[in-house]
Amino acid sequence: MLNIDLHCHSTISDGLLTPTQLVERAAMRGVETLALTDHDDIAGLAEARQVAVAKNITFINGVEISVSWRGRTLHIVGLGIDPEYTLLVEGLAVIRAGRSQRAENIAAELAKIGIHGSLEGAYAHVGERRLIGRTHFARFLVEQGHAKDVKSVFKKYLVKGKPGYAAHEWTTLSDAVRWICGSGGRAVIAHPGRYDLGKNVLKDLLHEFCTLGGSAIEVITASHTPEQAKQFAQHAQTMDLLASCGSDFHGPGESYYDLGQLPELPSGCTPVWHDWKNNA
Numbered sequence: 001m002l003n004i005d006l007h008c009h010s011t012i013s014d015g016l017l018t019p020t021q022l023v024e025r026a027a028m029r030g031v032e033t034l035a036l037t038d039h040d041d042i043a044g045l046a047e048a049r050q051v052a053v054a055k056n057i058t059f060i061n062g063v064e065i066s067v068s069w070r071g072r073t074l075h076i077v078g079l080g081i082d083p084e085y086t087l088l089v090e091g092l093a094v095i096r097a098g099r100s101q102r103a104e105n106i107a108a109e110l111a112k113i114g115i116h117g118s119l120e121g122a123y124a125h126v127g128e129r130r131l132i133g134r135t136h137f138a139r140f141l142v143e144q145g146h147a148k149d150v151k152s153v154f155k156k157y158l159v160k161g162k163p164g165y166a167a168h169e170w171t172t173l174s175d176a177v178r179w180i181c182g183s184g185g186r187a188v189i190a191h192p193g194r195y196d197l198g199k200n201v202l203k204d205l206l207h208e209f210c211t212l213g214g215s216a217i218e219v220i221t222a223s224h225t226p227e228q229a230k231q232f233a234q235h236a237q238t239m240d241l242l243a244s245c246g247s248d249f250h251g252p253g254e255s256y257y258d259l260g261q262l263p264e265l266p267s268g269c270t271p272v273w274h275d276w277k278n279n280a
C-alpha cells in the first residue's frame with residue numbers, strides 16, 4: 001500500500017519543524033507522497049518541494065484554509081493547488097491579516113482572568129508572525145504552567161465557553177472552495193468528525209460543499225476514532241465524495257499520528273489520489 005500523508009504543518013503555520021525538517025522526517029519514515037498543508041499560508045511549499053524531490057517523495061502543494069460556516073469554524077484543505085493563483089494568494093493574505101487582530105483579542109480575554117503578557121508570549125513561539133494562532137498561545141500557556149501540554153490547554157482555554165476564547169470571522173466556504181478549485185486543486189473537508197455536527201447539519205454541509213465544487217473529505221485523520229473513520233467512509237460513498245488521509249502532524253510529541261503512520265482507508269472508499277499521475 002502507498003505510504004501517503006496529505007495533511008501536516010510546518011513552522012510556516014503552527015508546526016514545530018521547518019519545511020525542510022518536516023520533509024526529511026517524512027522521508028525517514030517512508031512517506032512516498034506528501035502534502036504540506038499549513039494554515040492559511042503557502043510560503044513553505046517551494047522549500048518543502050525542493051527537499052521532497054531530492055528525497056524522491058512525490059510532493060503535493062497543499063493548504064488548510066480557515067472558514068466560517070453557520071457560526072462554526074471549519075477547515076478546508078486544498079490539494080494540488082497552484083501557489084501562484086492570484087485569488088488564492090490574495091485571499092490567504094486577507095485571512096492572515098485577521099489573525100493578528102484576533103491574537104490581540106485572545107490576549108485581552110486571557111488578561112481578564114489574570115494571565116498577562118500572552119501576546120508577546122505567543123509571538124515568542126511563532127515561526128512566522130503573520131500566522132499567529134491558538135497553538136502559539138497554547139504553547140505559551142504550557143510554558144507558564146497553566147496546563148501540562150498543548151492538548152490539555154484546549155480543554156480549559158481558547159475554545160468557546162472557556163477563558164481566552166475570541167470569536168472570529170474567517171473566510172466563507174464558498175470562497176475557500178472557489179480559490180482551491182480555481183487554482184486547479186481539489187477541496188477536502190478536514191477532520192469532519194471534529195465539528196460535532198448533528199446529522200442534518202452534516203448533510204447540509206456535505207450537500208453545500210459538493211454544490212460548490214468540493215470533492216473530498218478526510219476519512220483518516222488523527223481527529224477521528226476508528227468508528228468515526230468508518231462513519232465518514234460511509235458518508236463519502238453515499239455522497240460520491242473522494243476520501244483523503246492525513247496525520248495532521250504538528251511536531252514530535254504534539255501529535256497523535258506521526259508522519260506516514262496512518263491506518264489504511266476503509267475498503268469501498270475512492271482515494272482522493274486515485275487519478276493522480278505517479279500514484280495510479
Ligand code: AMP
Pocket residue numbers: 014039066132133134135150151154155250
Ligand atoms: P487557529 O487556526 O489559530 O484557531 O488554531 C487552530 C489549531 O489549534 C489547530 O490547527 C490545532 O493545531 C490546534 N488545536 C485546536 N484544538 C485542539 C485540541 N483540542 N488539541 C490540540 N490542538 C488543538
Ligand code: MN
Pocket residue numbers: 009014039135250
Ligand atoms: Mn494547527
Ligand code: MN
Pocket residue numbers: 064075190191
Ligand atoms: Mn485543522
Ligand code: MN
Pocket residue numbers: 007008009064248
Ligand atoms: Mn491541520
